[in-house]
Amino acid sequence: MSDPADVLVVGASAAGLATAEALRRKGFEGALTVLGAESHQPYDRPPLSKQVLSGVWEPDRATLRGPEQLASLAAEFVLGDPAVSLDAEARTVHTASGRVLRADAIVVATGLRPRTFAGQDGVAGVHVLRTLDDALALRAGLLTATRVVVVGDGVLGTEIAATARTMGLPVTLTGPQAAPLESQFGPLIARRLAELHTERGVEPRLGAAVTSLAEQNGHVTGVHLATGEVLPADLVVVAFGSTPATDWLAGSGLKADNGVVCDSSCRAADGVYAVGDVARWHHDGLGTLLRLENRTNATEQAAHVADAILGERRPYTPVPYFWTDQFDVKLQVYGVPSADAEVTVVEGDMAQGRFVARYRRNGITTGVLGWRMPKQTRLRRQEVVDAFQASPSGGTS
Incomplete structure (x- = not known):
């Protein structure tokens, strides 16, 4: 299979930018366009609720890449012009300003909208x-x-x-x-x-x-x-809460149901992929459709989608991971914890404010959560990896 001549990424988000970067890193030399609804260059969202909101960071510090790094991508950034429709079969996107953009491969990375x-x-x-x-x-x-x-x-x-x-x-x-x-x-x-x-x-x-x-x-x-x-x-x-930004996909030919529904390689239709918060793909390791709203997935899934665009299609089966910083506490979570799981503190002490908790269902470890114990939490991640690999639905990457 030959590489596409051109790729259009709809969404100048962390996931959209990571997709563009992964394509170049993996040798894609065709035309590359990144379309963004906002006028800002791609920026990171996790600091918005913490460092930017508190004033510890100036807004520019949240920008993901500097001008020279963006220029090195040899990509056209079309910013401040939201996508309003997609024809998946023709691989054509119409924008609010009246632009018509076509590409051999299209990546939907439009993220979420707040409720x-x-x-x-x-x-x-x-x-x-x-x-x-x-x-x-x-x-x-x-x-x-x-x-x-x-x-x-x-x-x-x-x-x-x-x-x-x-x-x-x-x-x-x-x-x-x-x-x-x-x-x-x-x-x-x-x-x-x-x-x-x-x-x-x-x-x-x-x-x-x-x-x-x-x-x-x-x-x-x-x-x-x-x-x-x-x-x-x-x-x-x-x-x-938020909802996936898929309203612009009405009549596109894609299936939108709590996100853009994709196969296990994150493909939504022939030549059309989804990445980041908006993507709901079949996770073979869990045997279900999954949509993840976190920064880690945006980067990992982008690299996977870039591979798929370049002809290396395989199941995307990550171990989910996210973190949250609240006051001086960092919580880190691997896997899929749930309210009905058996929860056991396996390291540290809750009373001391430093611990790791393990989530198990039917005797299988489904997640680990660390509270101010980053190193120990990373080590415990292996229990989740092992459980994914042992799953009859598939393995993990």
């Missing part, structure tokens, strides 16, 4: 956090806010709550779970995370969903809980 409340766009003091511009707007709001409510008890919500609290603000964390990330980590770890936030001054109001925003004269004044209570705030961050 929002109906009508929130017209209410001052309400923020989401997905883009660099979002982070800068939220930081500006935090610098003058007097009372903050974070709506969302997942990774992003807890990170934002921690950052806002380190800036000295009164912060209330809300969400329907009994403790932060309980549905992902289970009650044991979630309770410890709730304790961490409480110890550092975050006020948890968990166990009741936020049903709507309260506002007066066009400015937010708080949030309504399902209990009927109103929590006052002059700044609200809406962080209760």
Whole structure:
């Protein structure tokens, strides 16, 4: 199979940039175009909720590559022009400005869009956090806010709550779970995370969903809980999840169902691939469709997609990995932890604030979680790798 003459990457994200870089690194010499909805050069998203939001980093520090590194790719970056439609069969993309871009191979890397409340766009003091511009707007709001409510008890919500609290603000964390990330980590770890936030001054109001925003004269004044209570705030961050940015793919010929549905090599259609947060591919090691929202996967999957474009198609079967930094605690997670798994502390001591927990289901290790123990957590990763390799559904890379 000959290499494509040209490749179009739709999404100037970390995953999109990593795909372009991997193609060049693996010897692709054809035309390469990266199309981005934002006007910014590709930047890293994990620092947005922490270093950029707190002001520890200047915004430019989140940029992934400098001008010389980008120039060395010999790629055309078309920025500030969102894709609005795709014809998968013709491998043609139309943009908001009217551009028509065609390529032998197309990579969809359009990422996620934050979930929002109906009508929130017209209410001052309400923020989401997905883009660099979002982070800068939220930081500006935090610098003058007097009372903050974070709506969302997942990774992003807890990170934002921690950052806002380190800036000295009164912060209330809300969400329907009994403790932060309980549905992902289970009650044991979630309770410890709730304790961490409480110890550092975050006020948890968990166990009741936020049903709507309260506002007066066009400015937010708080949030309504399902209990009927109103929590006052002059700044609200809406962080209760995201959805894959696939609306522009309507009528494209691709299947979009909680992401762009792909085969085990991340191929969505002949000559069309998906990568990063938007990709939902068949993980042969787990025997199911999987979509991962983390920075590590963006890089690893990009290299795999580059191989597939260049003719080396094989199953993509990573051991999932992500981390989150909250206050001075780094949590690292390998595998697929779940709330219904048996959780055992296998290293360290929860009471001392340094430990590794192992997740097991039906006697098989499905995940490990480290709390301030990076080296030991990496070593325990092998247990997850071994379990993946022993799975009758397939192996791991």
